[in-house]
Amino acid sequence: MDLKIIDLHKAFSASEGERIDTIMNVSFTVGEGKFVCVIGPSGCGKTTLLRMISGLERPDRGKILLGMKEITEPVREIGYIFQEPTLLPWRTVIRNVEFGLEITGVPKEQRRQKALAALELVELQDFGDFYPKEISGGMKQKVAMAMALVVEPKVLLMDEPFVSLDCQTRNYMQTALLQVWEKTKKTVIFVTHNVEEAVFLGDEIICFTSRPAEIGKVLAVDIPHPRDRTSPELNSIRKEILLFLAKEREKTRNVNGMFTHVHNLSEV
Amino acid sequence: MLRIYRSLRYLPVFGVIVIWQILSSSGIIPGNRLPSPVTILHGFTELASEGLPPGYTLTGHCLGSLKRVLSGAAIALVTALPLGMMMGYWARARDFLTPFVEMIRPIPPLAWVPIAILWFGIGDKSASFIIFLGAFFPILLNTIGGVLSINKRFIESSIILGAKKGALFMKVLMPGAMPSIITGIRIALGIGWMTLVAAEFTGVKSGYGLGYMIMTARDIQRPDQIIAGMAVIGVIGYTMDLVIRKIEDRILRWR
Ligand SMILES: Nc1ncnc2c1ncn2[C@@H]1O[C@H](COP(=O)(O)OP(=O)(O)O)[C@@H](O)[C@H]1O
Ligand SMILES: [Mg+2]
Numbered sequence A: 001m002d003l004k005i006i007d008l009h010k011a012f013s014a015s016e017g018e019r020i021d022t023i024m025n026v027s028f029t030v031g032e033g034k035f036v037c038v039i040g041p042s043g044c045g046k047t048t049l050l051r052m053i054s055g056l057e058r059p060d061r062g063k064i065l066l067g068m069k070e071i072t073e074p075v076r077e078i079g080y081i082f083q084e085p086t087l088l089p090w091r092t093v094i095r096n097v098e099f100g101l102e103i104t105g106v107p108k109e110q111r112r113q114k115a116l117a118a119l120e121l122v123e124l125q126d127f128g129d130f131y132p133k134e135i136s137g138g139m140k141q142k143v144a145m146a147m148a149l150v151v152e153p154k155v156l157l158m159d160e161p162f163v164s165l166d167c168q169t170r171n172y173m174q175t176a177l178l179q180v181w182e183k184t185k186k187t188v189i190f191v192t193h194n195v196e197e198a199v200f201l202g203d204e205i206i207c208f209t210s211r212p213a214e215i216g217k218v219l220a221v222d223i224p225h226p227r228d229r230t231s232p233e234l235n236s237i238r239k240e241i242l243l244f245l246a247k248e249r250e251k252t253r254n255v256n257g258m259f260t261h262v263h264n265l266s267e268v
Numbered sequence B: 001m002l003r004i005y006r007s008l009r010y011l012p013v014f015g016v017i018v019i020w021q022i023l024s025s026s027g028i029i030p031g032n033r034l035p036s037p038v039t040i041l042h043g044f045t046e047l048a049s050e051g052l053p054p055g056y057t058l059t060g061h062c063l064g065s066l067k068r069v070l071s072g073a074a075i076a077l078v079t080a081l082p083l084g085m086m087m088g089y090w091a092r093a094r095d096f097l098t099p100f101v102e103m104i105r106p107i108p109p110l111a112w113v114p115i116a117i118l119w120f121g122i123g124d125k126s127a128s129f130i131i132f133l134g135a136f137f138p139i140l141l142n143t144i145g146g147v148l149s150i151n152k153r154f155i156e157s158s159i160i161l162g163a164k165k166g167a168l169f170m171k172v173l174m175p176g177a178m179p180s181i182i183t184g185i186r187i188a189l190g191i192g193w194m195t196l197v198a199a200e201f202t203g204v205k206s207g208y209g210l211g212y213m214i215m216t217a218r219d220i221q222r223p224d225q226i227i228a229g230m231a232v233i234g235v236i237g238y239t240m241d242l243v244i245r246k247i248e249d250r251i252l253r254w255r
Helices: A046-054 A093-102 A108-121 A137-149 A167-184 A195-201 A232-267 B002-008 B011-025 B037-049 B058-089 B091-104 B109-120 B124-148 B152-160 B165-203 B210-219 B223-251
Strands: A003-013 A019-030 A035-039 A061-066 A078-081 A155-159 A187-192 A204-208 A215-220
Touching: A003 A046, A019 A046, A019 A215, A035 A046, A035 A195, A046 A078, A046 A155, A046 A187, A078 A137, A078 B152, A093 A108, A093 A137, A093 B165, A108 A137, A108 A167, A137 A155, A137 A167, A167 A195, A187 A195, A195 A232, A204 A232, A215 A232, B011 B037, B037 B058, B037 B223, B058 B091, B058 B124, B058 B165, B058 B210, B058 B223, B091 B124, B109 B124, B109 B165, B124 B165, B152 B165, B165 B210, B165 B223, B210 B223
Parallel strands: A035 A187, A035 A204, A078 A155, A155 A187
Antiparallel strands: A003 A019, A003 A061, A204 A215
């Protein structure tokens, strides 16, 4: 089932009542089972994009289609991994994973079984009885993955899930994520501002411009997993993205420069 | 070690009583102004064995007061908790009910006594109603605050996982707000207990109640029994809070 993003547009009201465009003319399609990375400068609108795809937020214009179904509110077919892990602190790990099944009335036996299977998928089957405060940040994000996967979504949206982890843990989590992805074959949209991460993970990389975020560049990465982070192929793709991002930064600086200029004029 | 430390906590209480007794025995504190601890203890045993008025023993007074406090607080809990959760979750409900709540809240519970008597007559129902008024607002405000303090991402992620309103309220908002709710209950019971005794001064004319017992002791001019009654109120209030804190530790192990 393809995920189609059609001509999304979103503006937020600024303090003076004016509208600031955040997402403009964004269209792309993610094929079933594909791993797409979205990369762009901080504050460009990546989170906003994911929230619209998930149905948490409504676009001003455009629509999201999962197969034939238009997404207008959160649905279980589209899972979401937030930047900060969303484990409920008063539940143990296993009961967190069971949550999505419990609230829809899956019988106890069955949900315990499914939750254990999901925990096994992220290799945390031995940590079921721990409370969230007792496990590390990386483990928490793994539990968050299990929580999302246990309700069997078709799509997984991930919003910089590894951004607050240290470098080594992050690398390890990327590999773990790829293993889960290869086993489950979910469609993944993975947002990051880390170029190396995008290049290591994605089948396709969508680069956003600075705000308002438009699609500036789309790259296909036809390199099979597991990938070598230091290979020349990966490096050349990295370079291409870095150049693009640098150009974007330059553009913002010029725009800012222009404003200062206008400001100075009005003072004269 | 810990056990010894724990019992040492009561040292200041005993210290004050001992010094007080010494000051009384040596005549520095005149007995007609403040009876000595020993005299008060006598008053206490009299209250416990013979009762005041005769036949109405201390145990009965304690139970009578406790019944009113607990029933009033229980009614406050079952009304303030759901209302607080709704006001915490829906900004619209909060916006429209806050002025109303904040206008009722400053009215001292005791100012309701005449109305309470008019509505419920003199007796248990009136007293429970006054307690209810005192206990309602701390629970309400703490529940609202507790819901507001819940990480919005928890709510969003639950909704994505398929939580409808019922599950969201029972399995996310309520446990998330629980630390705050328990604080609210502790404050509510404290206020309820304080309000109760005052309510019984005027609201109870016969039967049982610590406040009523103290007023009776005043009428027959027995300051030792007045203070014994006050001490009982303090000890019961303290014990109730201890019990809740024990329950709190149990429920909030995850913190
Ligand atoms: N609810 C909102 N109200 C107003 N402005 C918002 C809101 N959400 C996001 N924005 C603005 O939109 C821009 C993009 O935000 P976001 O999507 O979080 O960026 P990113 O995830 O790429 O860092 C930011 O400038 C942010 O201030
Ligand atoms: Mg973001």
